[in-house]
Amino acid sequence: MKAIGFKTSLAIKEKDSFIAFETQKPEPKGKDILVKIAAVSVNPVDYKVRQNSAKDTVLKTPKIIGWDAVGTVVAVGNEVTLFKTGDQVFYAGDITRSGSNAEYQLVDERIVGRRPEGLTPEEAAAMPLTSLTAWEILFDRMRISAEKDKGKSILMIGGAGGVGSIAIQLAKKIAGLNVIVTASRPETTEWCKEMGADVVVNHKDLLNQMKEAGYPQVDFILDFVNTNSYWDKMVELIKPQGHIASITGSADPVVLNDLKTKSVSFSWEFMFTRPMFQTEDMIAQHHILNKVAALLENGTLKSTLTNTLNGLTVENLKDAHALLESGKAIGKTVIKF
Amino acid sequence: MKAIGFKTSLAIKEKDSFIAFETQKPEPKGKDILVKIAAVSVNPVDYKVRQNSAKDTVLKTPKIIGWDAVGTVVAVGNEVTLFKTGDQVFYAGDITRSGSNAEYQLVDERIVGRRPEGLTPEEAAAMPLTSLTAWEILFDRMRISAEKDKGKSILMIGGAGGVGSIAIQLAKKIAGLNVIVTASRPETTEWCKEMGADVVVNHKDLLNQMKEAGYPQVDFILDFVNTNSYWDKMVELIKPQGHIASITGSADPVVLNDLKTKSVSFSWEFMFTRPMFQTEDMIAQHHILNKVAALLENGTLKSTLTNTLNGLTVENLKDAHALLESGKAIGKTVIKF
Numbered sequence: 001m002k003a004i005g006f007k008t009s010l011a012i013k014e015k016d017s018f019i020a021f022e023t024q025k026p027e028p029k030g031k032d033i034l035v036k037i038a039a040v041s042v043n044p045v046d047y048k049v050r051q052n053s054a055k056d057t058v059l060k061t062p063k064i065i066g067w068d069a070v071g072t073v074v075a076v077g078n079e080v081t082l083f084k085t086g087d088q089v090f091y092a093g094d095i096t097r098s099g100s101n102a103e104y105q106l107v108d109e110r111i112v113g114r115r116p117e118g119l120t121p122e123e124a125a126a127m128p129l130t131s132l133t134a135w136e137i138l139f140d141r142m143r144i145s146a147e148k149d150k151g152k153s154i155l156m157i158g159g160a161g162g163v164g165s166i167a168i169q170l171a172k173k174i175a176g177l178n179v180i181v182t183a184s185r186p187e188t189t190e191w192c193k194e195m196g197a198d199v200v201v202n203h204k205d206l207l208n209q210m211k212e213a214g215y216p217q218v219d220f221i222l223d224f225v226n227t228n229s230y231w232d233k234m235v236e237l238i239k240p241q242g243h244i245a246s247i248t249g250s251a252d253p254v255v256l257n258d259l260k261t262k263s264v265s266f267s268w269e270f271m272f273t274r275p276m277f278q279t280e281d282m283i284a285q286h287h288i289l290n291k292v293a294a295l296l297e298n299g300t301l302k303s304t305l306t307n308t309l310n311g312l313t314v315e316n317l318k319d320a321h322a323l324l325e326s327g328k329a330i331g332k333t334v335i336k337f
Numbered sequence: 338m339k340a341i342g343f344k345t346s347l348a349i350k351e352k353d354s355f356i357a358f359e360t361q362k363p364e365p366k367g368k369d370i371l372v373k374i375a376a377v378s379v380n381p382v383d384y385k386v387r388q389n390s391a392k393d394t395v396l397k398t399p400k401i402i403g404w405d406a407v408g409t410v411v412a413v414g415n416e417v418t419l420f421k422t423g424d425q426v427f428y429a430g431d432i433t434r435s436g437s438n439a440e441y442q443l444v445d446e447r448i449v450g451r452r453p454e455g456l457t458p459e460e461a462a463a464m465p466l467t468s469l470t471a472w473e474i475l476f477d478r479m480r481i482s483a484e485k486d487k488g489k490s491i492l493m494i495g496g497a498g499g500v501g502s503i504a505i506q507l508a509k510k511i512a513g514l515n516v517i518v519t520a521s522r523p524e525t526t527e528w529c530k531e532m533g534a535d536v537v538v539n540h541k542d543l544l545n546q547m548k549e550a551g552y553p554q555v556d557f558i559l560d561f562v563n564t565n566s567y568w569d570k571m572v573e574l575i576k577p578q579g580h581i582a583s584i585t586g587s588a589d590p591v592v593l594n595d596l597k598t599k600s601v602s603f604s605w606e607f608m609f610t611r612p613m614f615q616t617e618d619m620i621a622q623h624h625i626l627n628k629v630a631a632l633l634e635n636g637t638l639k640s641t642l643t644n645t646l647n648g649l650t651v652e653n654l655k656d657a658h659a660l661l662e663s664g665k666a667i668g669k670t671v672i673k674f
Contacts (some may be wrong), residue, residue, distance in 0.1 A: 139600055140578065143480040227593070240614040241477070249597050253590035256564070258601070261584050262614070264592070265478055265604035273600040277577040 113289020342399030450626020
């Protein structure tokens with residue numbers, strides 16, 4: 001089968017930052033299904049892995065990355081019960097395994113959902129990784145529920161990216177929160193409002209802008225940009241008994257004690273925790289994806305697709321990574337095979 | 338009225354670490370009730386405030402501390418709706434206001450519960466601050482529910498103290514968790530089992546003891562000892578998607594990123610957050626105390642009282658603080674007026 005990968009970590013503009021190659025089509029065992037891929041999307045995790053996983057080394061066989069796909073089940077392992085050959089599926093996958101930048105991919109059925117009907121392959125391919133991340137952060141990590149939290153306020157730092165675009169929708173439509181997001185350019189501001197944000201503030205003057213918007217403090221904060229650089233501002237902006245969560249990681253230690261007097265909570269969300277640790281509840285991702293599919297089908301949620309590239313080519317992957325690395329991406333970029 | 342306080346922060350063995358004095362009996366306004374106190378308990382926060390709030394200074398009037406009391410309502414402010422003169426109440430109070438080491442005390446009705454019937458004043462006085470702390474950490478900060486979490490595991494570091502003693506009971510009886518606690522002496526081990534702990538491990542060899550007990554990792558961890566010194570062990574012992582919470586504060590920054598790959602959450606609990614910030618939901622403490630009263634009355638929970646001193650005297654307060662400062666206290670010490 002055809003695949004695209006890399007043997008060494010190179011800047012995206014270098015000739016061999018991605019290479020096309022032929023490799024054996026894999027066969028499914030156990031709970032794995034084999035999917036013939038129709039479209040994939042790119043996420044920041046892709047370029048982080050590309051930049052860091054083969055530094056100062058040359059791999060014998062190219063590494064295939066990419067964690068978001070739509071496709072058709074073409075074979076199933078002997079323990080598979082949720083899907084059969086011919087089913088249309090979408091999924092993010094498992095960062096410890098080979099990715100979706102290939103004609104075929106193996107994936108554990110417990111982290112796969114049925115592809116939403118009525119959406120194009122590219123509209124569907126935009127959704128799995130970011131929807132899982134946003135769903136898990138809001139409902140599994142922070143345990144937000146409409147019943148307890150409707151009408152409370154949430155600030156999202158970095159609203160226009162892939163996770164922000166769907167987190168805005170889930171926070172607004174499913175949890176019933178008042179959603180404030182940061183964005184600084186006219187086009188990102190417009191996009192965040194389109195996704196459902198009630199208020200857009202500029203991150204460059206965040207504390208003042210929040211006061212002026214009538215939200216000197218909020219009940220929840222999601223950090224999609226940088227935990228360390230926003231720590232002091234989040235400490236100030238979070239309400240007593242509030243909850244901060246982040247997907248970014250932090251390079252430096254933090255003064256956790258800053259949150260004590262206010263009894264604040266902090267959560268990390270890493271979408272690959274369930275597959276990576278094979279948690280007992282990893283099938284939760286199957287259920288989340290099916291719920292998201294239903295919400296996309298009935299129009300509650302809309303695809304965050306903004307940009308479609310045609311063909312699984314080295315050039316398209318380079319363009320997609322370069323756009324994400326620029327930090328200017330709005331919504332999601334998809335590559336349609 | 339008679340009260341006991343201090344004008345300067347002194348070691349507990351110093352003659353004037355506490356002094357008895359006469360002061361004006363206060364009058365209730367607004368939502369305040371005036372309580373004639375029958376018994377108080379002591380908590381670690383008491384000696385921390387005594388040791389630190391009047392360092393290198395001498396206050397003009399003595400500071401009255403103490404945040405736990407049982408008593409009778411003897412007057413009410415003009416906005417009081419929950420209580421009337423003659424009601425028996427119990428409460429922890431507000432750290433920003435004058436404490437309970439006095440004949441009378443003002444307290445906002447929204448953080449007061451009705452005194453449980455069938456318990457002695459000293460049995461009841463042992464409960465408010467620690468019950469509020471344990472209830473808030475489990476059910477408000479971590480959002481644990483029997484429905485979602487029954488059968489999961491919780492480790493409590495420091496099980497035999499005041500908060501541990503009631504947290505064990507709530508985790509076991511209300512949340513349905515498997516409760517593992519640390520204790521190292523025969524008498525603390527015995528006490529923790531009496532409170533309902535399923536497993537007691539020695540903190541000196543924690544990781545190995547947890548493995549041997551069949552709990553190499555747990556779903557929840559409560560730290561009642563020291564966040565910084567247990568950080569690395571908690572990082573190892575927490576399950577993917579687990580939740581750590583602490584009441585201790587941390588003097589040094591922590592490597593929060595250690596929890597990222599496992600998508601772990603961390604919460605602080607500070608019982609005074611609601612009264613200190615006058616949160617919109619501060620009446621939650623009224624409801625929690627009433628629930629705890631009902632659970633004490635029907636025998637689901639039992640008082641954690643272990644030690645009763647008779648009389649509001651300087652000597653008794655010194656003894657009670659010295660015991661807490663030793664770190665060897667089991668359950669709760671109460672002073673009966």
